[in-house]
Amino acid sequence: MELRFLGGAREVGRSAVLVDDTLLLDYGMASTNPPSYPVGSPDPEAVVVSHGHLDHVGALPALLSGRARPPVHWTPPTREFALTLARDTLKLHGGTPHCPFTETDVARLTQVSETHGYGESFEAAGYEITLYNAGHIPGSAHVLVDDGDARLLYTGDFHVGNPERPRAPAPENGQRLVAPSTERPDADVVICESTYADVTHADRAETEERFARALRETVVGGGTVVVPAFAIGRTQEVLLACAANDVECYVDGMGKRVTRMLNSHPEFVRDADALQRATSRARFVTGRDGQRKRIAAQNTVVVTTSGMLSGGPAMTYVPEIRGHPTNLVAFVGYQVEGTPGRELLETGSAELDGRVMPVAARTDLFEFSAHADRPGLESFLADYEDARVLCNHGDRCAWFAGELREAGYDASAPELGETVTV
The missing domain is CATH 3.40.50.10890 (Rossmann fold)
Known part of the structure; x- marks a missing residue:
């Protein structure tokens, strides 16, 4: 697989990863002033969205502004969130150079939408895709991409609760809104978020x-x-x-x-x-x-x-x-x-x-975080000691990759626009 990091590489915001120029994982925008969007001009055959936050779905309708109509795969809540955010972006920035899509593009998004539940495998751009509960927000998903030879796990944003108290109720173990992620599908390569790689959340x-x-x-x-x-x-x-x-x-x-x-x-x-x-x-x-x-x-x-x-x-x-x-x-x-x-x-x-x-x-x-902190990331990655780990979605991705290498992982932090062969 060739992975091109169009956004979210060594930064938080505008997440987008292109797999073999055919499958796009997320397509977000950053909440800067003015907003910023992924680099490049991808033309994917299909899109899979991890969850419905602006930095992962905010630019999605722009993919439909031309003749292309790639199907967009996601869970039902993620679909609803994405459409809500797109309409809000049009209210704030519609008709200005800061908004790369129109109301027509948002309407097209509803036409190409395909929703899936957790654990339900489906085909997209020639890959077998499975979504797993990521414990971040309702409908958030880890995305497993299988091409028959290699298995890529794109974590999206995720939360694992308190690894020391896995059976405790909320808030002793995680959020009240969604249960922490317990899914650990087999993978050869893991693209892992690292938002709080240098933080241990308070109880x-x-x-x-x-x-x-x-x-x-x-x-x-x-x-x-x-x-x-x-x-x-x-x-x-x-x-x-x-x-x-x-x-x-x-x-x-x-x-x-x-x-x-x-x-x-x-x-x-x-x-x-x-x-x-x-x-x-x-x-x-x-x-x-x-x-x-x-x-x-x-x-x-x-x-x-x-x-x-x-x-x-x-x-x-x-x-x-x-x-x-x-x-x-x-x-x-x-x-x-x-x-x-x-x-x-x-x-x-x-x-x-x-x-x-x-x-x-x-x-x-008050840190009501929906992301895994350093202990949470370590707990999650303990199941992927033999996998290649690519750190993204964080302010200190390169530092975290170095920490993982010292612990024995094959880890790196791709730069914005970089293509990585795995």
């Missing part, structure tokens, strides 16, 4: 307890909490945590639509009844007649997009609460370098809705 139960305590203390102290959260996965995880800890909250932005949609796919979540109860407890914001400003003036909790403060209703809430240290901006996810969220955490000010604003409100980061 998940302790993180959730600290989060709930910070929310309660802020509200009791007369403050308002804004929780910027990714619409897909993280919003629902936060709603489950709030419900489990008896914290009342509002939910706003794209996360409302995603939450309702996930209640229609109970087989892809860890506890469908718990998600339904958490959905019923949350108060969904309509956004009409100044409602957001009125909510921001209350002593309450608002879970809202965008998770990195790059748009969405957060552009109303954060400016409204920024002026007083009794308020709190509680981040619950990774903040990519160059985003307003990262800027706010590091400097105390950020460009919000086109204006640079100092923020007197407190900020804090």
